[in-house]
Amino acid sequence: MAKVMGKVREKMMEKMMWQDQMRGVYHIAIKDMKTYYLKPPAISWGMVFPLAWTLAFYLRNPGDFAELVPGLLAMTIIFSTTAAEAVVINFELRLGTLERLLLTPLSMTSVLLGKVLGGFLFGLMMTAIVAAGAILYLGLQPDIPGLALISLISLMVFSSMGALFSLSVREVFEAQTLLNLPRFLMVFLCGVVYPVSALPEGLQLFSRLLPLTYTVQGLKASFFQEQGAVLAWDLIILFLFLILFLLPAIRLLQRRFS
Amino acid sequence: MTHKSAAIIADKLTKLYGDLLAVDGISFQVDEGEIFGFLGPNGSGKTSTIRMLVGLSRPSGGRASVLGYDLPGESSQAKRYVGVVPDSSNLYDELSARENLLFMARLYSVPRKEQNSRVDRLLQDFGLYERRDDLFGTFSRGMKRALTIAAALVHEPRLLFLDEPTAGLDAAAARSLRRLISGLREKGMTVFLTTHYLTEADMLCDRIAILVQGRIVRIDTPDGLKHLIQDQSLIEFSFRGDVSALLADLQSRLEGGQAALLDSSRIRVYGGDPPRIFDAVFQSSRESGIGLESASTIRPSLEDAFLQITGLSPQVMAADKGSGKGSGVGR
Numbered sequence: 001m002a003k004v005m006g007k008v009r010e011k012m013m014e015k016m017m018w019q020d021q022m023r024g025v026y027h028i029a030i031k032d033m034k035t036y037y038l039k040p041p042a043i044s045w046g047m048v049f050p051l052a053w054t055l056a057f058y059l060r061n062p063g064d065f066a067e068l069v070p071g072l073l074a075m076t077i078i079f080s081t082t083a084a085e086a087v088v089i090n091f092e093l094r095l096g097t098l099e100r101l102l103l104t105p106l107s108m109t110s111v112l113l114g115k116v117l118g119g120f121l122f123g124l125m126m127t128a129i130v131a132a133g134a135i136l137y138l139g140l141q142p143d144i145p146g147l148a149l150i151s152l153i154s155l156m157v158f159s160s161m162g163a164l165f166s167l168s169v170r171e172v173f174e175a176q177t178l179l180n181l182p183r184f185l186m187v188f189l190c191g192v193v194y195p196v197s198a199l200p201e202g203l204q205l206f207s208r209l210l211p212l213t214y215t216v217q218g219l220k221a222s223f224f225q226e227q228g229a230v231l232a233w234d235l236i237i238l239f240l241f242l243i244l245f246l247l248p249a250i251r252l253l254q255r256r257f258s
Numbered sequence: 259m260t261h262k263s264a265a266i267i268a269d270k271l272t273k274l275y276g277d278l279l280a281v282d283g284i285s286f287q288v289d290e291g292e293i294f295g296f297l298g299p300n301g302s303g304k305t306s307t308i309r310m311l312v313g314l315s316r317p318s319g320g321r322a323s324v325l326g327y328d329l330p331g332e333s334s335q336a337k338r339y340v341g342v343v344p345d346s347s348n349l350y351d352e353l354s355a356r357e358n359l360l361f362m363a364r365l366y367s368v369p370r371k372e373q374n375s376r377v378d379r380l381l382q383d384f385g386l387y388e389r390r391d392d393l394f395g396t397f398s399r400g401m402k403r404a405l406t407i408a409a410a411l412v413h414e415p416r417l418l419f420l421d422e423p424t425a426g427l428d429a430a431a432a433r434s435l436r437r438l439i440s441g442l443r444e445k446g447m448t449v450f451l452t453t454h455y456l457t458e459a460d461m462l463c464d465r466i467a468i469l470v471q472g473r474i475v476r477i478d479t480p481d482g483l484k485h486l487i488q489d490q491s492l493i494e495f496s497f498r499g500d501v502s503a504l505l506a507d508l509q510s511r512l513e514g515g516q517a518a519l520l521d522s523s524r525i526r527v528y529g530g531d532p533p534r535i536f537d538a539v540f541q542s543s544r545e546s547g548i549g550l551e552s553a554s555t556i557r558p559s560l561e562d563a564f565l566q567i568t569g570l571s572p573q574v575m576a577a578d579k580g581s582g583k584g585s586g587v588g589r
Contacts, residue, residue: 017334020367023364023367024364024365024367027361027364027365028365031350031353031361034352034353035350035352035353095348096344096346096348097348097349097350099314099344099348100344100348100349101365102313102314103312103313103314103337103342103344104337104362104365104366105334105335105337105338105365105366105367106334106365107334257314257315
């Protein structure tokens with residue numbers, strides 16, 4: 001009897017600890033939103049920058065603006081999630097505030113997930129505003145569940161990518177510079193403004209190695225009601241990218257404190 | 259070594275950074291309810307030891323347990339009952355004092371109903387209630403330090419690690435913080451205090467471990483440490499000029515005594531036969547042409563015990579992290 005009670009107590013403790021970890025992830029994300037994301041630099045990178053780019057393309061060819069919407073959303077997703085990720089990790093490592101988080105009962109994975117969730121939530125806000133504006137203004141009728149799924153997984157993928165790149169270097173400015181490379185590369189090669197099919201064959205193959213290709217593809221599928229199989233395939237590949245970014249990021253954080 | 263009511267047990271604890279041996283197989287025990295001082299100069303391994311005990315780094319060898327939890331395997335359980343005040347005040351500049359404490363309360367899963375009352379009580383205890391809505395970034399160094407300590411207490415820990423709590427503070431702020439630390443002992447909290455201020459350790463600690471080059475060279479009560487040199491003579495000489503260059507010559511003339519430079523014009527001699535010491539110093543003063551201003555016998559302090567045990571001077575400690583910021587020893 002005592003053994004059974006002991007096991008029940010152990011299970012309850014485990015459940016409580018798991019809940020505490022999840023609560024911690026949430027509180028870190030909310031704190032980051034307040035201290036870093038809802039500030040002019042993050043908003044300008046996350047929203048104004050993609051809008052300015054889209055406006056430039058719209059002015060060149062106003063007739064096909066609806067076709068630009070998936071690209072605009074993809075740009076909003078990548079820039080908003082990565083806008084402050086470099087700051088929230090490297091800046092806090094330098095100030096010692098990240099170390100303070102690691103002194104709490106939260107695991108390193110939870111602390112990193114909190115940081116990633118902050119980028120995700122900010123990206124979600126920005127993407128929702130841009131998506132709602134575009135849908136209402138242009139009278140589009142996307143597949144809402146598909147749009148939501150592809151957007152949510154993409155937000156997690158690019159927020160994790162931001163965390164990984166940030167942890168690869170020591171300084172905030174290094175992380176910002178390093179992140180610009182994949183961001184701009186993907187904007188040009190992943191079908192945001194030019195269709196992937198219009199690229200030379202070698203670049204088409206290369207674009208298949210980049211996660212934003214699947215975000216744009218999935219967004220196009222949900223906006224233009226393409227076959228569900230395409231969307232499912234994009235979701236699976238993006239999930240693999242999420243693991244590919246998240247696990248090394250956790251490992252890098254552990255190495256910093258080993 | 260008894261493990262009864264031990265808050266911390268370290269057994270042959272070792273930390274290597276590459277080829278550098280930062281902590282060299284140290285063993286000690288901290289009992290529940292005591293203020294345990296960890297004293298040593300910069301680079302002696304104090305912070306490396308704390309980082310292992312609070313779960314921020316893995317020991318390279320040996321074993322440690324905190325509040326009965328083995329490290330590093332059970333560090334997340336131990337962290338629930340441990341508060342840590344790092345050597346820098348690392349709360350969030352962009353959050354107010356109250357928001358910082360509430361954030362920490364949430365991370366430590368303080369029951370929701372108690373969060374506000376606990377935070378307000380801490381703000382009052384630390385004299386920060388009137389500034390509760392001001393941003394942490396606008397606080398003075400002393401207020402930042404006080405709030406950092408308050409943040410480490412928000413989950414009512416059983417064990418508190420304080421790493422250089424008064425480093426860089428002015429004398430009044432340091433005195434005020436020492437009063438707060440003394441108050442924690444009265445509440446039954448175990449405190450692990452690292453400091454390079456010898457007077458501070460003397461005032462606050464029940465026992466002190468002296469760490470030199472990663473090794474504990476002595477653990478005793480402050481009185482016990484002082485008693486080590488109680489029977490020796492202690493004579494302090496003040497000169498009218500710089501005597502730094504004379505130290506080696508003087509040391510060679512002292513039979514059985516040990517000379518230490520306190521500052522450029524003051525020398526303290528430990529042990530030896532007093533008449534012979536006076537002769538040697540007078541002779542050295544005459545030969546060098548640097549006049550002797552005063553000579554006095556003094557009562558041994560913890561500084562003297564520290565010098566005798568480690569062979570270092572108190573200035574080595576004072577030149578540590580807080581140099582240039584605080585007034586150091588004797589504040």
